[in-house]
């Protein structure tokens with residue numbers, strides 16, 4: 001699982017680095033969060049196509065996914081592009097997809113937090129509903145969760161709520177990788193935040209001087225993506241396909 005890909009520098013870093021990472025790790029499934037892929041805010045068809053062409057099999061997203069014109073059509077028309085599943089009923093797109101990879105059936109579930117974010121539907125209850133449906137439709141599927149959220153408490157709580165029902169659970173949205181990777185008591189692999197795949201010389205992917213001016217002035221100065229060299233951030237979950245249990249969790253920084 002790869003953290004928020006930020007603009008051109010993030011796309012370039014992933015294009016150069018993903019192949020070697022997949023080859024060295026033997027990863028069967030690659031999921032990347034693309035909510036910031038178009039110039040830092042939102043995603044368009046071009047970025048989805050690029051991510052899929054470079055070996056990402058499912059593109060997840062979050063609060064920024066709505067920002068570019070055509071987002072609704074793109075979400076409705078792209079099987080492997082998700083938006084958080086707990087947006088209210090009737091919203092374009094979907095939050096879960098099932099697919100086959102490496103000889104196993106998988107489902108990727110994208111959810112979004114509510115603490116210090118938006119008052120969308122409950123991620124806990126939506127996850128329960130979707131996992132119950134998945135167990136009927138595809139009983140042995142291995143499940144990965146991208147929980148796009150600000151609050152560490154909310155991330156850990158949802159992960160424990162889903163422990164033993166999903167194989168891997170990773171947070172996104174803060175753009176800073178955490179160092180708390182572990183396997184929860186019932187076998188779910190966990191990392192609070194994957195971090196970003198974006199410019200190293202930046203404030204969460206944005207030019208530092210803009211964020212300083214925002215802090216000093218408290219004015220909503222327009223953010224612009226920084227353009228320094230970039231790193232890939234993510235996590236590698238090793239999963240037992242029979243039991244669905246996570247056997248190892250390794251942070252990835254490349």
Ligand SMILES: [Fe+2]
Nearest residue numbers: 004035036173
């Ligand atoms: Fe993001």
Ligand SMILES: [Fe+2]
Nearest residue numbers: 062063064173
């Ligand atoms: Fe976000």
